[in-house]
Amino acid sequence: MNKHQSRSVDDDGLARRLSRSVTGPVLFDRASRGRYSTDASIYQIQPVGVVVPDTIDDVAAAMAIAREEGVPVLARGGGTSQCGQTVNAALVIDCSKSLRRILHIDADSRTARVEPGLVLGHLNAALRSCGLFFPVDPSTHARCTLGGMAGNNSCGSKSIRYGLMADNVRSIDAILSDGSRHRFGPAGDNDNSATTTKIADLLQRMHALGLAEADEIAARFPKQLRRVGGYNIDALTPAAKAAGRDNLARLLVGSEGTLAFSAEIELALQPIKPRKVLGICQFATFRKAMEASKHIVGLDPEAVELVDRTMIDLGRAIPIYRDTIDRMLIGEPDSLLIVEFHGHDDQPLLAKLNDLESLMGDLGHPGVVRATDPGFQAAVAAVREAGLNIMMSMKGAGKPISFIEDCAVDLEDLADYTERLNDVFERHGTKGTWYAHASVGCLHVRPVLNMKDPADIATMRSVAEEAFSLVREYKGSHSGEHGDGLARSEFHEQMFGARIVRAFEAVKDAFDPIGLLNPNRITRPPRMDDRTLFRYGSDYKPVGNFVPALDWSDHPGALGGMLGAVEMCNNNGTCRGFDADVMCPSYRVTRDEIHVTRGRANTLRLALTGQLGADALASDALADAMALCVSCKACRRECPTGVDMAKMKIEVTAARAKTLGIKWRDRLVAELPRYAPLVSRLPALANLRNDSPALRRLGERLLGFSADRQLPEWSNARFLDREAADSGAVHGEVYLLADTFNRYFEPEILRAAVTLLAAAGYRAIVPETKGRPLCCGRTWLAAGMVNEARREARRMMDNMPKDQPVIGLEPSCLMTLRDEFRSLLPGAEADRFAARAMLLSEFVAKTNPAISLRPLPGTVHVHGHCHQKAFGAFPDALAMLRRIPQLSIQPIKSSCCGMAGSFGYQAETQATSRAMAEAALLPAVRAASSADYVVADGTSCRHQIRDLSGRKALHSVQVMELALARSG
Numbered sequence: 001m002n003k004h005q006s007r008s009v010d011d012d013g014l015a016r017r018l019s020r021s022v023t024g025p026v027l028f029d030r031a032s033r034g035r036y037s038t039d040a041s042i043y044q045i046q047p048v049g050v051v052v053p054d055t056i057d058d059v060a061a062a063m064a065i066a067r068e069e070g071v072p073v074l075a076r077g078g079g080t081s082q083c084g085q086t087v088n089a090a091l092v093i094d095c096s097k098s099l100r101r102i103l104h105i106d107a108d109s110r111t112a113r114v115e116p117g118l119v120l121g122h123l124n125a126a127l128r129s130c131g132l133f134f135p136v137d138p139s140t141h142a143r144c145t146l147g148g149m150a151g152n153n154s155c156g157s158k159s160i161r162y163g164l165m166a167d168n169v170r171s172i173d174a175i176l177s178d179g180s181r182h183r184f185g186p187a188g189d190n191d192n193s194a195t196t197t198k199i200a201d202l203l204q205r206m207h208a209l210g211l212a213e214a215d216e217i218a219a220r221f222p223k224q225l226r227r228v229g230g231y232n233i234d235a236l237t238p239a240a241k242a243a244g245r246d247n248l249a250r251l252l253v254g255s256e257g258t259l260a261f262s263a264e265i266e267l268a269l270q271p272i273k274p275r276k277v278l279g280i281c282q283f284a285t286f287r288k289a290m291e292a293s294k295h296i297v298g299l300d301p302e303a304v305e306l307v308d309r310t311m312i313d314l315g316r317a318i319p320i321y322r323d324t325i326d327r328m329l330i331g332e333p334d335s336l337l338i339v340e341f342h343g344h345d346d347q348p349l350l351a352k353l354n355d356l357e358s359l360m361g362d363l364g365h366p367g368v369v370r371a372t373d374p375g376f377q378a379a380v381a382a383v384r385e386a387g388l389n390i391m392m393s394m395k396g397a398g399k400p401i402s403f404i405e406d407c408a409v410d411l412e413d414l415a416d417y418t419e420r421l422n423d424v425f426e427r428h429g430t431k432g433t434w435y436a437h438a439s440v441g442c443l444h445v446r447p448v449l450n451m452k453d454p455a456d457i458a459t460m461r462s463v464a465e466e467a468f469s470l471v472r473e474y475k476g477s478h479s480g481e482h483g484d485g486l487a488r489s490e491f492h493e494q495m496f497g498a499r500i501v502r503a504f505e506a507v508k509d510a511f512d513p514i515g516l517l518n519p520n521r522i523t524r525p526p527r528m529d530d531r532t533l534f535r536y537g538s539d540y541k542p543v544g545n546f547v548p549a550l551d552w553s554d555h556p557g558a559l560g561g562m563l564g565a566v567e568m569c570n571n572n573g574t575c576r577g578f579d580a581d582v583m584c585p586s587y588r589v590t591r592d593e594i595h596v597t598r599g600r601a602n603t604l605r606l607a608l609t610g611q612l613g614a615d616a617l618a619s620d621a622l623a624d625a626m627a628l629c630v631s632c633k634a635c636r637r638e639c640p641t642g643v644d645m646a647k648m649k650i651e652v653t654a655a656r657a658k659t660l661g662i663k664w665r666d667r668l669v670a671e672l673p674r675y676a677p678l679v680s681r682l683p684a685l686a687n688l689r690n691d692s693p694a695l696r697r698l699g700e701r702l703l704g705f706s707a708d709r710q711l712p713e714w715s716n717a718r719f720l721d722r723e724a725a726d727s728g729a730v731h732g733e734v735y736l737l738a739d740t741f742n743r744y745f746e747p748e749i750l751r752a753a754v755t756l757l758a759a760a761g762y763r764a765i766v767p768e769t770k771g772r773p774l775c776c777g778r779t780w781l782a783a784g785m786v787n788e789a790r791r792e793a794r795r796m797m798d799n800m801p802k803d804q805p806v807i808g809l810e811p812s813c814l815m816t817l818r819d820e821f822r823s824l825l826p827g828a829e830a831d832r833f834a835a836r837a838m839l840l841s842e843f844v845a846k847t848n849p850a851i852s853l854r855p856l857p858g859t860v861h862v863h864g865h866c867h868q869k870a871f872g873a874f875p876d877a878l879a880m881l882r883r884i885p886q887l888s889i890q891p892i893k894s895s896c897c898g899m900a901g902s903f904g905y906q907a908e909t910q911a912t913s914r915a916m917a918e919a920a921l922l923p924a925v926r927a928a929s930s931a932d933y934v935v936a937d938g939t940s941c942r943h944q945i946r947d948l949s950g951r952k953a954l955h956s957v958q959v960m961e962l963a964l965a966r967s968g
Contacts, residue, residue, distance in 0.1 A: 009048060009071055014091075017065050018051055022058040024098060026051055030613070031621035034606040035599045036076070036092045040571040042401060042451055043084035043486050044535035047074065047092045052592075054098045056115075056175075056263045063261065064179055066091045067516055074518050075257040077117060077148030079593075080140050080573040082402045083485030084533070085152065085256045088518055093261070095147050096576075097591040102126055103264060110269040111170060116147025116262045121578060123267075132269040135162035138481075139385035142577030147262050153228040153254030155481045157303035157340075157384070160439040163225070166232055166253040168268045174252060174260035177516040181263065184248040187241065205510050206251065210236020213503050220497045226408035226442040226480030228254050230492055230500070230522060231507050251507070256483055257518040259511040273342040276302075277349040278371035278380060279356040282333040286422075286434065289335040290415035292363055293438040296339055297411060299355055304439035305384050307336040311435055315383060315390045319872055320637050324379040330367045337438055338384060387435040389572045389640030391446060395564070396556055397453070400433045400446030403460060403487045403528065404467040408442040408480030417474050418443065424466045428459045442480035452536045461529045468494060486533060489525035543610035546617060549654045549786040550647060551826040562651065563608050568641045569601035575635060575643075582634035582866050585896035589915040595628045597635045597645050604648055617652060618659035626652050628912055630900035631782070632866035633815070647823065653784030662783055665703040669902045670783035673740045673775035673792075680744045683714035706907040710947055712745045712939075719747035721766040721773065724754050730761035731849065735800045737808040737817070737837075738766045740775055741939040752961040753809055753840055759964055760849035764807070767799040774799055776816040777824075782901055790824045797825070797833050806837045809957060811865040811873070811938055812901070814839050818871065839868070839937070840957055844883075845876040853963040855886035860959060861928045863892045863921055863945070865938035866900075877937060877956050884963045894920035899940035917944050925949045933959055 015028040027033070027050040037046045048071050051062045066073045072090035079086050079096075095117035102123060103113040107130045114123060121142045124133045137156035138144055144154070150172065153165045162168065171185030182199045210217075214237040221227065221234055234240055235250035249266075252259055281296070283289040286308060296304050312329070315321040328336060341352040350372075357368045371377050383390075391400045409417045418434070425432045425447055436444040447463055449456040468478045468491050478495050479488050493501045501523070508523045520526060531538050542558040557564030575584040575597035587596035594603070603625040607616035616622060631646035662670070679686050689695045689711060696707035705711065719738055734757065742749045757764045767774060777792030796817070800806055808814025817837035822830045838846065860881060864874035874891075881889050898916030903909050925934055925945055934953040936942045942953040 009069065011049065014065070014069055014071065015049060017069075018049070018062060021061040021065060022051055022053060024052045024054040024058050029621065031603055031606070031625065032594065034611060035593050035602050036079070036094070037087060038535055038571050038602060039079045039081040039084065039086040040402075040573065041082055041084040041087070041485065041487065042403070042535055043087050043533050044537070045087040045089055045533055047088065047090055050092045050094060052094045052097050056099065059093055059099075059261060059263070060175060060179065062091065062093055063175060063177075063516070067177065067179070067514070072519050073261070073516055075116070075147065075151065075261050077145030077151075078119070078140065078143045078573050078576055079571065080144060081148070081152065081485060082405065082482040083487035085483055085485035085518075085521060086148075088521070090518065094593070096145055100145070105130060107132065110271075111266055112269055113264055113266045114146050116145060116150070116265060118146050119578065120144055120146060120149065127269065128272070131272050133272050134168065134267055135270045136165050136168055139387065140573065141385070143573045146265055146267070150253050150262055150265055151255065151257050152483045153232070155226060155228070155437070155442070157305055157437055159225060159437065160297070160304075161302055162270065164228065166250045169249050169253050169265060170247070170268050171266040172249045172252050172260075172262050173264035175263055176260050177512040177514055184252055185266070186247045202510055203248070206236050206248070206507070209233065209503060209506060210240070211238065213500070214238055216497070216499050216503075220500050222475060222477040224408045224410075224441070224477040224480065226406070226437075226440050227477040228481060228483055229477060229479035229488060230484070230496055231255060231504050233503055233507060254483065256485065256521050258508060258521055258523070259517065261517070273344060275344060275346055275349055276340060276342050276377060277353050278377055279339045279353050280328050280369035280371060280380070281337040281339060281356070281360050281365060282330050282367050282369070283335045283337070283365055284333065286335045287415050287419055288365065289337050290418050290438070292337065292360070292365065293414055294411040295359060295363060296337065296356070297439055299339075299352060299359065301339050301439065302342040303338075303340040304437070305338040306435055306438045306443060307338065307384070307387065308434040309334045310433045311387055311390055312336070314393050318390065318393060318640065318642070321383050321386065321390065324376075324383050327376065328369055328380060328383070330369060338380060386574070386640045388444060389570070389574060391433045391435065392570045392572065393568070393641045394448070395554070395568075397450040398448045398456075399451070399570070401449045401451060401460065402446055402482070404464055404478075405444045405446050406436075406442055406481040407467065407471045407476055407478050408440065409471065409474040409476035411441050413474045413476070414438070414441050414443075417470060417476070418445075420470055421445065421467055424463060424470070428463055430459065430463075437481075440480075441476070451534060452540065457529055457531060464491070464528065484522050486521070486525065487528050489522050490528050492522070540609055542608055544615075546608070546655065548651055550651060550820075550823040553826065559608060563605070565644065566601055566605045566608060566648065569598055569605070569643045570641060571598055571602070572640065573598055574638065574640055581638055582632055582869055582895045583638040584635065585630060585632055585898065585916050586628035586912065588895060588919055589912055590628065594625050597639060597643055600625045600629060600645055600648070601643055604652065615659065617655040622652055623656060628909065630866075630896055630898070630903050632896045632900065633819075633870035634866055634896075637870045637872070647820070650781050650784065650786065650820075653782070654786045655784070657784035662785070665705065665902075665906075666783040668703065670779045670785055670788070672779050674772060676740055676744050677772050680714055680718045683716045686714045700907050704907050705905050706910040709905050709910055711905060712741075712943055715745055715747050717747055719743045719750040721768050723751065724764040724766045729763035731847075732804065733763045733765050734804050734843070735806045736764040736766050737776070737806055737814060738773060739808065739810045739813040740773075740779075741810055741813070743773065746939065746942075746955075749809055749955045749957060752955070752957045753807070755964060756840070756851070756957055756960050757807070760844070760847070760851050762849075765804070769795070769799055776813040777820070778812055778816045779901075781816070781820060786824070789820070793821045793824045793830075797821070797829065800833075803836070805843055806833070807840050807843050808837065809840055809937070809955065811839060811867040812940075815867040815871055839873050839876070841877040841880040842873050844880045851883065851964075853884050853960070856884045856959070856963045857886045858932060859888040859890055859929070860933040860935050861890045861892055861924060862956070863894055863897065863934070863936040863941055863953070865936065865941055866896050868937060881935070881956055881959060884960070887959075887963075892921060892924045894924065897921050897936070897938070897941040897944040899944035901940060904940070904944055913944070914948060917948055921945070922949050925951050935959060
């Protein structure tokens with residue numbers, strides 16, 4: 001290990017120095033360091049601490065202090081590296097929160113200067129108005145940072161057209177380990193007035209090295225487009241100068257933060273090609289797909305992407321991708337190749353599709369699914385981009401593991417190479433999952449292994465050695481996209497030879513003689529199978545006597561399956577994206593790792609395995625990680641590996657409640673269904689708080705409800721069970737879930753539902769029970785009172801015994817029947833009950849009743865409740881409204897409204913709640929005409945819209961009732 005890792009560091013003293021010198025957060029607590037100890041690789045190394053800089057000056061100050069203290073520094077972007085590049089025993093500098101400005105765009109020269117923490121997707125969104133884009137497009141474009149892409153020499157599906165990151169970075173303004181700053185760019189641009197003698201000497205040494213090693217570089221560097229291993233010292237050679245590729249920024253690109261810190265990056269842009277078509281080719285065998293790739297490339301496509309049978313099957317099991325994958329298939333092929341053609345006009349592109357179909361027919365693979373509709377194309381792109389993570393949705397101890405996954409060989413050799421590698425897997429008793437860039441001979445392959453099993457770790461080593469031997473035989477590159485890190489640096493000498501590796505070391509030592517920057521990556525690395533560096537090390541195990549309160553049997557493994565569910569998070573970072581539907585609303589506001597699904601899952605995993613100390617489940621550290629989770633359930637649907645943080649939060653809340661008890665405010669909210677029947681008889685008295693500033697201030701001091709927020713108003717005409725008794729029943733009867741919120745606060749919505757169901761020919765049954773009405777139990781679950789919620793689930797199932805549908809209006813309540821009931825009372829009975837539960841709009845979509853509706857001219861802006869989206873029910877809400885003649889439906893593209901039960905009313909979270917609403921929902925509501933309708937089916941959503949915009953939002957059933965009323 002490097003000299004810094006053995007040195008004793010005064011963590012408290014270092015933290016104090018940093019806190020005095022930088023304006024951004026300085027994080028040295030155990031939980032924060034744990035969250036930054038992993039990336040999307042198999043490795044885990046706890047950092048010394050974390051700095052989240054506000055400015056580049058913060059970076060320079062942190063580096064200076066680290067240099068004086070002898071502490072290594074690790075630059076980090078989105079933390080999605082596959083090979084362990086962004087974990088180290090170092091001071092982590094997280095660029096992703098604040099260092100994300102676009103500094104300049106020059107449309108004429110087609111360049112942009114950016115800070116390293118800028119997300120690629122944000123850059124391209126800003127460039128769209130200029131008709132430009134940045135063409136390096138990894139599947140993580142919604143969350144990967146430009147600094148991380150430069151450090152990793154990222155590629156993407158269009159590299160066949162536009163090359164790698166090294167081909168598209170014009171210059172890098174970098175901070176070196178000694179604190180000096182210099183702009184590295186094309187030859188001639190480096191000798192500027194700011195160049196010091198030390199920098200001039202460094203540049204001279206690099207050019208001398210390139211000259212001395214030119215022949216060896218020519219002989220040993222793989223002749224592959226997709227070669228990202230080692231340092232790009234080929235940029236230093238006379239051949240590079242002759243080809244105009246002697247840009248010294250190329251040397252920093254792909255250096256994984258080991259040579260310099262990128263303060264500013266200048267990028268080369270390309271004009272957008274506005275039209276696109278896809279052809280999805282079907283193959284009976286994997287080898288046939290590989291053989292066809294070299295022929296397809298002759299048609300000059302923009303990209304050719306592979307989807308194998310494993311990905312097809314796993315993707316179909318994920319609701320958000322199921323329909324798209326089914327549309328992509330003709331029959332049941334073994335493999336697909338997705339071929340993209342881009343251009344400016346439709347006719348030449350359609351001709352390309354025709355050529356593709358003819359080619360496939362000639363090759364004996366007739367049948368191409370044509371994707372010319374932008375909506376279908378976007379859905380296919382979402383599947384393709386989620387490919388690596390769809391593979392990771394495999395349940396059980398064995399997972400597809402990344403360590404040889406992006407080797408690249410010539411297209412002529414691709415079929416033979418992949419077949420021989422499959423033979424290697426079979427010989428070692430495993431199989432590989434395949435996906436990615438068939439156009440450039442770079443396929444992501446992950447053998448399925450259990451990283452907790454020493455035998456499988458030994459298998460990993462053997463497979464790596466045999467795979468890299470094959471790659472060298474085919475004169476390929478053992479790293480074609482995801483870099484070196486811990487997984488591949490060890491094998492450089494076999495790939496490049498000893499002389500080149502010594503040259504790499506000379507580059508490292510020239511740039512970073514003190515070993516400050518991300519040491520032991522690319523040069524002088526540890527063994528890739530050193531288990532002390534693994535996330536699942538030899539001492540990894542659950543601790544304590546924790547017994548989950550919910551059923552986790554879908555996830556085999558420790559703690560009744562709960563630990564297995566938490567381990568489904570592989571740190572892919574999809575939750576950090578900003579083009580997702582809902583996930584993750586709190587991260588969108590704070591941009592803090594602690595408040596993203598990945599950060600919460602990591603914190604929980606560390607707690608369950610004793611890495612945060614004893615009784616960590618009840619700790620403040622874990623409570624802080626969960627504090628801004630609004631249980632939107634978006635991750636349940638949008639996370640490719642199915643991490644259900646809302647369910648995990650119930651467990652954490654229950655564990656904390658068991659140890660520390662329940663706060664008065666939480667108990668008051670939880671017990672609402674119990675006392676609501678009594679309080680609702682005195683609505684005027686109950687509503688006094690809202691009209692009295694003094695009572696509101698008192699409520700904030702005693703209970704923590706913000707004095708700035710109105711609480712829901714109790715209705716003076718609560719809904720009574722018997723109101724449903726007289727409705728007609730032409731087609732049959734349905735149970736109506738008269739939830740607590742609509743029953744006592746907005747009873748007109750329940751009455752509208754009874755009216756609409758009657759118009760559809762159904763009688764609504766609201767079961768009368770002894771004592772209080774039925775409840776879904778959600779308020780108790782939110783407080784961690786799982787046993788109370790279980791009793792409520794039992795009551796409801798006992799009182800709705802028939803096979804009729806159970807119809808709900810409040811998404812959070814109805815989806816509790818469909819989801820949590822199965823974890824509270826696992827078994828066939830709960831499964832059948834869940835299958836009967838549906839929102840009113842889903843029931844209308846399923847039964848398609850004849851309802852007489854008159855025109856309702858106008859526009860309705862519809863905000864989808866998070867749980868509607870999480871369970872795929874939002875389209876049915878829109879479809880129901882589309883039944884109304886002359887009503888224009890405008891879905892609002894928004895994440896969570898931010899209210900989330902009591903979250904928006906709490907003094908400590910109301911600012912975050914408002915920020916969530918302001919991100920997209922409230923601007924859309926304010927932009928709507930005063931004559932338009934605003935619809936939100938969630939109680940919380942309607943209150944948030946009313947309180948923060950002044951607009952009254954309706955439930956979709958109320959709009960339907962308006963059309964019914966007009967027909968009467």
